[in-house]
Amino acid sequence: MSATAENTFDIVILGGGSGGYACALRAAELGLSVALVEKGKLGGTCLHMGCIPTKALLHAAEVADTAREGQQFGVKTTFESVDMNGVNAYKDGVVARLYKGLQGLVKSKSIEYVEGEGRVVAKNVVEVAGRQLVGKNLVLATGSDAKSLPGLDITGRVMTSDQALFLDFVPSRVVVLGGGVIGVEFASVFKSFGSEVTIIEALPRLVAAEDEAISKQLERSFRKRKISFKTNVKFSGATQSGDVVSVAVESGETIEADLLLVAVGRGPVTAGLGYEEAGITLDRGYVLANERCQTNVEDIYAVGDIVPGLQLAHRGFAQGIFVAEHIAGLNPPVIDEMGIPRVTYCDPEIASIGYTEAQAKEKFGEIETYDYSLGGNGKSQILATQGFVRLVRQKDGPVVGVHMIGARMGEQVGEAQLIYNWEALPSDVAQLIHAHPTQNEALGEAHLALAGKPLHAHA
Numbered sequence: 001m002s003a004t005a006e007n008t009f010d011i012v013i014l015g016g017g018s019g020g021y022a023c024a025l026r027a028a029e030l031g032l033s034v035a036l037v038e039k040g041k042l043g044g045t046c047l048h049m050g051c052i053p054t055k056a057l058l059h060a061a062e063v064a065d066t067a068r069e070g071q072q073f074g075v076k077t078t079f080e081s082v083d084m085n086g087v088n089a090y091k092d093g094v095v096a097r098l099y100k101g102l103q104g105l106v107k108s109k110s111i112e113y114v115e116g117e118g119r120v121v122a123k124n125v126v127e128v129a130g131r132q133l134v135g136k137n138l139v140l141a142t143g144s145d146a147k148s149l150p151g152l153d154i155t156g157r158v159m160t161s162d163q164a165l166f167l168d169f170v171p172s173r174v175v176v177l178g179g180g181v182i183g184v185e186f187a188s189v190f191k192s193f194g195s196e197v198t199i200i201e202a203l204p205r206l207v208a209a210e211d212e213a214i215s216k217q218l219e220r221s222f223r224k225r226k227i228s229f230k231t232n233v234k235f236s237g238a239t240q241s242g243d244v245v246s247v248a249v250e251s252g253e254t255i256e257a258d259l260l261l262v263a264v265g266r267g268p269v270t271a272g273l274g275y276e277e278a279g280i281t282l283d284r285g286y287v288l289a290n291e292r293c294q295t296n297v298e299d300i301y302a303v304g305d306i307v308p309g310l311q312l313a314h315r316g317f318a319q320g321i322f323v324a325e326h327i328a329g330l331n332p333p334v335i336d337e338m339g340i341p342r343v344t345y346c347d348p349e350i351a352s353i354g355y356t357e358a359q360a361k362e363k364f365g366e367i368e369t370y371d372y373s374l375g376g377n378g379k380s381q382i383l384a385t386q387g388f389v390r391l392v393r394q395k396d397g398p399v400v401g402v403h404m405i406g407a408r409m410g411e412q413v414g415e416a417q418l419i420y421n422w423e424a425l426p427s428d429v430a431q432l433i434h435a436h437p438t439q440n441e442a443l444g445e446a447h448l449a450l451a452g453k454p455l456h457a458h459a
C-alpha cells in the first residue's frame, strides 16, 4: 500500500502502554494526527500485568492482615482464608473498569488506533498486517518483559509476575528469586495470603537501589513479619518434580517450594522490530535516547521501559507527554530522572525521590542527613507502624533526597517530589503546616528538625 493521506500521520507510535498512549493522548490534544499501534491490550504492562493488578493484590493482602490483626485494636475479627477466585475477580474488575475507561478516552480523541503487531520497515514507516503507516515522526514505545536466568525455564511452578498474577491457589511455600521492587511486593502479598516466603537475593541487601537505611528497615520489618530472606546468595538452579520446585543456591543449600517466582528484572522488547535496520543505536537491547527522548535517527523518538533508566509507568507517561509537546514545538523542559518519584508498595511501604545518602555524598561532597523516626508520629502509633523519614540535603542547601518507609508512606511521595523538584530548603518546608495527626506530618517534622527547630523529635 502506498503512502496515502489516510495512512500518513504527524506521529506513528509503536506500542500502546504507558509511554505510547500518553504520547498519543497529548499529541491529539495538541491537534497532531496520530496513529497508535498495539499488538495486545491498550494500556500495556502497567494496566494489565503490572502496577494496577499488583496493587489490587496488595490491597487484598492488607485486608487479610487487617482481619488477622483486629484483636490488636480491640476488634474481634478472625481470618478464615483467602479465596483466590474472589481476589482475582476483584483485581480483574479493577483492571476491566480502567481498561474500558482508557479505551473510551482514546476513542474520544481523533487517534487512529491500529490493532496488530507493528514493525519499523523504513525510517518513517511502521508496517502492521500489510498496512504501511507513514509518520513524520516515529515514537518507539514497545516496553519490556520479564527476564529469567540462563537455564531457568518459565514453566509449571516456575513463574514470573505474568503468571503469578493469575494464581487460583495460595501456595504454601514460595521462593522469590530477586529482592528488588517486584520481588518484595510479591513476597509481601504471599506472606499476607498465608504462604511461607523466602527471598533469594544475590546483592548484599533487599531493594538495593534504595538508600541503605531503607533496606535495613525493610529487612527488620520483614524479619518481624517472618518473611525469610537470604542476601549475598546466588541461585544455582531449580528442578521441578510434580508440584514441588527444588531451588538450589551456590552454598549447596536446597529450598523446596510450591512456587518459584522469578523476579530478576525486566528487559526491553526491541528484538526483530526493525529498529537496528532503521539505523537506531541499541545497547544490550535498550534504545539509546538523549534527554529529549531522541534516538540517533532524526525524527525517531523512544519512551518508556525500552530506554535505559527507571522502569516506571509515570516515567513513561512523562516521556510520552514530553515527546508530543516537543514535536508540537512547545519546547518542554527536559525531565530530571532523579526527580521521578519511586514507590515500593510492599508492607511497609517505601517511597523515595532524589539522591540516597551515598549518592549525594558522591555528587555534592558535603551533605547533611536527618532521620525522623515514625515513633514520634501520632498517626504512625495509631496505625502501629514503624519506620522513618530520611532527608538528605546539600550542606546549607536544598533537600536533594527524601527516603521514607512505613505504612501509607507511598502516599507521601507527592509532597516529597515537590520538595526535591522545587529545590526547597528545609526552612521553606518547615514553615508549611502539616495536618495533625497524619503520616504526612512526619515529613513536616523531619524538615522542622533539619531546619533546627524540632517539635516531636530530639534535635
Ligand SMILES: Cc1cc2nc3c(=O)[nH]c(=O)nc-3n(C[C@H](O)[C@H](O)[C@H](O)COP(=O)(O)OP(=O)(O)OC[C@H]3O[C@@H](n4cnc5c(N)ncnc54)[C@H](O)[C@@H]3O)c2cc1C
Pocket (backbone or CB within 6 Å): 014, 015, 016, 017, 018, 019, 020, 037, 038, 039, 040, 041, 042, 043, 044, 045, 046, 047, 049, 050, 051, 052, 054, 116, 117, 118, 119, 141, 142, 143, 144, 161, 182, 269, 273, 303, 304, 305, 306, 311, 312, 313, 314, 315, 316
Ligand atoms: C509486576 C509489575 C508491577 C509494576 N508495578 C509498577 C508500579 O506500581 N508503578 C509503576 O510506575 N510501574 C510499575 N511497573 C512498571 C510499569 O508497568 C512499566 O514501567 C510501564 O508499563 C512501562 O510502560 P511502556 O509504555 O514503556 O511499556 P509497556 O507498558 O510494556 O507497553 C508496551 C506496549 O507495546 C506493545 N508492543 C510491543 N511490541 C509491539 C509491536 N511490535 N507492535 C505493537 N505493539 C507492541 C505491548 O503489547 C505493550 O502493550 C510494574 C511492572 C510490573 C511487571
